Amino acid sequence: MDGTPAQGFERVWTGRGLHLRQRTMNFDLTDEQKAIQDLCRDFARNEVAPQAERNDREERFPYDLVSKMAELGLMGLPFPEEYGGAGADTVSYALAVMEISHADASTGITLAAHVSLGASPIFLFGTEAQKQKWLVPLAKGERLWGFGLTEPEAGSDAGNVQTKAELRDGRWVINGTKAFITNSGTDITGGTTITALTGMGPGGRKEISNLIVPQDTPGFTRSKKYAKMGWRASDTRELSFVDAAVPAENLLGERGQGLRQFLTTLDGGRISVAALSVGVALGAYDEAYKYATQRRAFGQTISKFQAIQFKLADMLMEIEHAKLMVLKAAWEKDQGRPYELSASLAKLYSGEVSRRVVNEALQIHGGYGFMDEYPISRMYRDQKINEIGEGTNEVQRLVIARMIGL
Numbered sequence: 001m002d003g004t005p006a007q008g009f010e011r012v013w014t015g016r017g018l019h020l021r022q023r024t025m026n027f028d029l030t031d032e033q034k035a036i037q038d039l040c041r042d043f044a045r046n047e048v049a050p051q052a053e054r055n056d057r058e059e060r061f062p063y064d065l066v067s068k069m070a071e072l073g074l075m076g077l078p079f080p081e082e083y084g085g086a087g088a089d090t091v092s093y094a095l096a097v098m099e100i101s102h103a104d105a106s107t108g109i110t111l112a113a114h115v116s117l118g119a120s121p122i123f124l125f126g127t128e129a130q131k132q133k134w135l136v137p138l139a140k141g142e143r144l145w146g147f148g149l150t151e152p153e154a155g156s157d158a159g160n161v162q163t164k165a166e167l168r169d170g171r172w173v174i175n176g177t178k179a180f181i182t183n184s185g186t187d188i189t190g191g192t193t194i195t196a197l198t199g200m201g202p203g204g205r206k207e208i209s210n211l212i213v214p215q216d217t218p219g220f221t222r223s224k225k226y227a228k229m230g231w232r233a234s235d236t237r238e239l240s241f242v243d244a245a246v247p248a249e250n251l252l253g254e255r256g257q258g259l260r261q262f263l264t265t266l267d268g269g270r271i272s273v274a275a276l277s278v279g280v281a282l283g284a285y286d287e288a289y290k291y292a293t294q295r296r297a298f299g300q301t302i303s304k305f306q307a308i309q310f311k312l313a314d315m316l317m318e319i320e321h322a323k324l325m326v327l328k329a330a331w332e333k334d335q336g337r338p339y340e341l342s343a344s345l346a347k348l349y350s351g352e353v354s355r356r357v358v359n360e361a362l363q364i365h366g367g368y369g370f371m372d373e374y375p376i377s378r379m380y381r382d383q384k385i386n387e388i389g390e391g392t393n394e395v396q397r398l399v400i401a402r403m404i405g406l
Contacts, residue, residue, distance in 0.1 A: 029091070036092045039072060040099035052104035055233035056378050059225065061186055062233055065107050069100075070141020075114060079123055083131055084139035090268075090330040094275040098323070101279025102286075105382035106233035108279055112272040113182040113234075114138070118145030121193050121210065121265050125253035134190070134212060143190030148178035148213075148239055149262055155179075156395045159259060161208055163241065165196035171245040172198075172211055174219075178239040185222040185237040191215045192239060195258045208258035212250040219244030230381035267340045270347035270390050271333065274326045277350035277386040281319045281357040284379045288312065288361035291368075291376075308364060315357045322350040341403045348396040351386035358383045 029037065048065060055062055069075055078093045079085025093115065101108030119138040122130060122145075137143045154160040163176025174196060184192050191214040199207040213220055223238040253261050289312060292303040302308050329342035362369035362376050369376050387393045 029095075032088070033092050033095060036077075036088060037095045037099060040074070040096045041102075043068065043072060044099045044103035048100060048107050049103040052107070052233075053375065053378065055104070055106060057232075057372075059232045061235050062107055062110070063186075063188070066110060066141065066144070066188070069111060074100075074111060075141030076119070076139025077115065079119065079135065079139045083123070084136040089334045090271065091327055091334060094271055094326055094330040097272050097275040098279040098282070098326075101276040102283045103279075104233070105276060105280050105379070106231045108276045109231055109234050110144075110183060112269075112276055113147070114144050116269040116272040117147035117265060118183060118193070120268055121147065121252060121261060122212070124264065125210070125257075125261050127249075129249075130212065130252065137190065142188075144183040144186055144188050145190055146181045146184035146192035146239075147262075147265065148181050148184070148192045148194035150180045151177060152179050156392055158262070159206065159208070161195050161197050161206065163194065163196045165198050165209070165211055167198070167248060168245075170248045172196075172248060172250065174211065174213065174241040174244045174246070176241050178241075180226070180236055181239055182234060182236050184235065184239055185225065186235045189215055189235075191217075193252055194239075194241075195262055198255060198258075201256065207256040209255050210252040210258040210261055211246060212252055213241075213244065213246055217244050217246055230378075230383070230385055232381075266390060267343050268333065270343040271326060271329050271339075273386065273390040274322070274329070274343070274346040274350040277347075277354040277383070278319060278323050278326055280379055280383050280386065281315075281322065281350075281354045284354075284358040284361035284376060284383075285312070285315050285319060287374070287376050287379070288315065288364045291365050291374075295366075302364070311360050311364060315360055318353045318357060322346070322353040325349055341400065344391075344396055344399050344403065347390060348393055348400070351393065354383045354386050 047068060054060065073086040074096055076085035077088045077096055078090055081087045097108055097112050100111060119135060122135045126135065138145050149158060151162055153162055163174065163178065165172045165174045176196065178194060181192060183189060191212060193210055193212050195208055196211055197206055198209040201207045219242045221240045226236050228236060292308050292312065293301055295302050325346040329339050329346045332339035332342055358379050362380050365374060365376050368374055371377065391399065
C-alpha cells in the first residue's frame with residue numbers, strides 16, 4: 001500500500017495489517033461548499049448589507065435581492081438540476097443561509113422559507129407532473145411559494161387544524177384561515193401549500209392533507225402585511241379561504257398524510273432556521289467587535305478592557321458551537337442518516353445563542369445600541385423570532401425529550 005491515501009481516507013492498523021479506512025469525521029468543506037460560501041459572503045457584504053437598514057426601516061420587500069439570488073442559483077440550491085435547481089447539498093444550503101442572514105435576517109428568511117417550506121414539500125411529496133408545473137419555476141427563482149400550516153388556533157398545537165377542504169365534483173373546496181405565513185403575498189408569489197382537514201378517520205382521528213393553492217385561486221385572499229417587530233423586510237401575512245376551489249390533482253402526496261408530511265418538512269426547515277440564527281449571531285458579533293475596537297473610554301479602546309474581551313470570547317465560543325451543530329445536522333441529512341434529533345438540537349441551541357450574543361453585542365454598544373442608527377438595534381429585534389418560529393423553544397424541548405425516549 002504505497003503512496004499517499006486518497007482524499008477522505010486514512011491508513012489504520014487493524015491487527016490484521018495496514019488498511020485504508022474512510023474518515024468519518026472531517027471538518028473541511030469541499031471545494032464546492034467553499035465556493036458557495038464565498039459566493040454568498042460576497043453577495044451578502046456587497047449587495048444585501050448596504051440596503052438592509054433601509055429595507056427594514058421602510059418595510060420594503062427586497063425584490064432586487066431575490067432576483068439576484070435567483071441568478072446566482074440560490075433559490076433552488078439543494079434541488080436537482082433536472083428541476084431547475086443547482087444540485088448542491090444541505091451543507092452548502094446551510095452555509096448560504098448563514099452568510100446571507102449574517103447581513104440581513106429578512107433576506108435570509110425569505111430564502112430559507114422559500115426553499116425549506118415552500119419548494120421542499122413539492123420536491124419531497126409531489127408527483128412528477130406537480131414538480132414540473134410548480135417546482136421548476138420555484139427552483140429557478142421565477143416565483144416564491146408559501147407553506148400554510150399555522151392557524152389562529154393551531155400553532156404549537158399543529159394537529160388542531162381548523163381549515164377544511166371538502167372534495168366536491170373533482171375539486172377541493174377550502175374554507176379557513178392561516179396565520180403568519182411567509183412569502184405568501186409578494187408580487188412574485190405563485191401560491192401556497194396548506195394543511196387542511198379533509199375528513200375524519202377511524203376513532204374520530206382527524207384526516208389532515210396538504211393542498212397546493214395557486215395565488216389566483218378565486219376565494220383565496222391575503223391580508224395586508226403584518227406590522228412586525230423584526231424581519232420587517234420579509235413578507236408575512238394572514239391568508240383567508242372562502243370556498244376556494246382547486247382541482248383534485250392539487251392534493252400533495254397521499255390523502256391523510258399531511259401531518260407526517262409537514263413534520264418531515266419542519267425537520268429540514270429547522271436546519272435552515274438554525275443556520276439563520278447563527279448568521280444573525282455572527283452579524284452581531286462583528287458589529288460588537290468593530291464597535292469595541294473603535295470606541296474609546298478612559299484613554300483607550302474598550303476592547304482593551306477584560307470585561308469586553310471576555311464578552312467577545314464567550315460570544316465567539318457559543319457561535320462556533322452552534323455552527324458546528326448546524327453543519328452536523330446538515331451533513332447527517334446529506335448522508336441519508338437520521339438527522340431529526342440533531343436538527344432539533346441545533347435549532348433550539350442556535351436560537352438561544354442568537355439571543356445571548358445579540359444581547360451582549362448591544363450591551364457592548366452601551367447607549368448607542370439603543371439607537372436605531374446602529375445595525376445592532378435591527379439585529380436585536382430580528383433575533384427573537386428565532387426562538388418562536390419552526391417550533392418554540394418549549395415545544396422543541398418536548399420534541400427532543402420524546403426523541404430520547406422520555
